[in-house]
Amino acid sequence: MDYKINDIEKTFDGAITENLGNNEYVIKINNMEHQIKILKMDSRGIEFILDQKYHRAKYLENSINEMNLIIDNLPLTLNMHTRLDEIVFKNSGSKGSSDTQLTLKSQIPGKIVSIAVQEGDSVKQGDLVCTIESMKMQVAVKSHKTGSIKSIKIKIGGTVAKNDIVAEIE
Numbered sequence: 001m002d003y004k005i006n007d008i009e010k011t012f013d014g015a016i017t018e019n020l021g022n023n024e025y026v027i028k029i030n031n032m033e034h035q036i037k038i039l040k041m042d043s044r045g046i047e048f049i050l051d052q053k054y055h056r057a058k059y060l061e062n063s064i065n066e067m068n069l070i071i072d073n074l075p076l077t078l079n080m081h082t083r084l085d086e087i088v089f090k091n092s093g094s095k096g097s098s099d100t101q102l103t104l105k106s107q108i109p110g111k112i113v114s115i116a117v118q119e120g121d122s123v124k125q126g127d128l129v130c131t132i133e134s135m136k137m138q139v140a141v142k143s144h145k146t147g148s149i150k151s152i153k154i155k156i157g158g159t160v161a162k163n164d165i166v167a168e169i170e
Contacts, residue, residue, distance in 0.1 A: 104144055104167045106160040110134030115156055117167070121149045129167055130154060141166055 018026040023038040039047040045058040060068040060075075069076045110132040117129055123143040130141050150168040154160060 101144065102150070102168050102170060103165045104129060104141070104169055106132060106141060106164050106166050107162060108132060108134045108139060109161045110139070110159065112154045112156055112158050112160065113138060115152065115154065117149050117152070119149050119152055123147065123149060123169065132160065143169060145169060 013031075014027060014029045016025050017028045017033065020026065020035075025036050025038075027034050027036055034051050036051075037049045039049065039054075041047070043059070045056065047054070047056045049055070055072055057072075058070045060070065111134075112130055113133045114131040115129070116131075117123060117127075123129065124146045125143055127143045128140050129143050129149075132139050132141060147169045150170045152167050153165045154167070160166065
């Protein structure tokens with residue numbers, strides 16, 4: 001999976017490559033292998049030994065694909081899905097030309113946490129229409145074309161399934 005740390009231009013790829021048992025793993029970060037042992041993990045944080053050095057991370061909050069942490073007393077924001085908004089935007093709506101397509105559809109199931117537009121509003125391609133929360137992450141749903149909002153088919157607090165119509169844009 002691709003990760004990005006705020007204020008650092010590069011992204012990095014991280015994966016667990018081997019389970020050694022007894023809470024010990026081999027992980028690969030940007031093609032370099034490291035050994036990690038999980039000492040303690042709960043909803044507040046994790047204590048671990050990485051390459052024979054002790055570390056402690058405290059979870060602060062998760063939102064819009066980001067996790068705010070304090071690792072060894074240093075605050076850190078980690079973007080866990082650097083391309084998720086781009087993927088959702090690319091796949092919003094049905095197949096066909098985005099210039100003629102009227103409906104904007106949800107590509108994920110979830111709960112509507114905010115709506116950024118009203119009926120009659122003008123939008124440009126890529127403008128935020130609403131935010132959906134799915135699996136404790138918030139995902140922006142953006143307009144697939146430039147036009148005006150003909151109708152909004154969702155309500156704050158309501159839920160959508162994959163491919164449900166979010167709005168009609170003409």
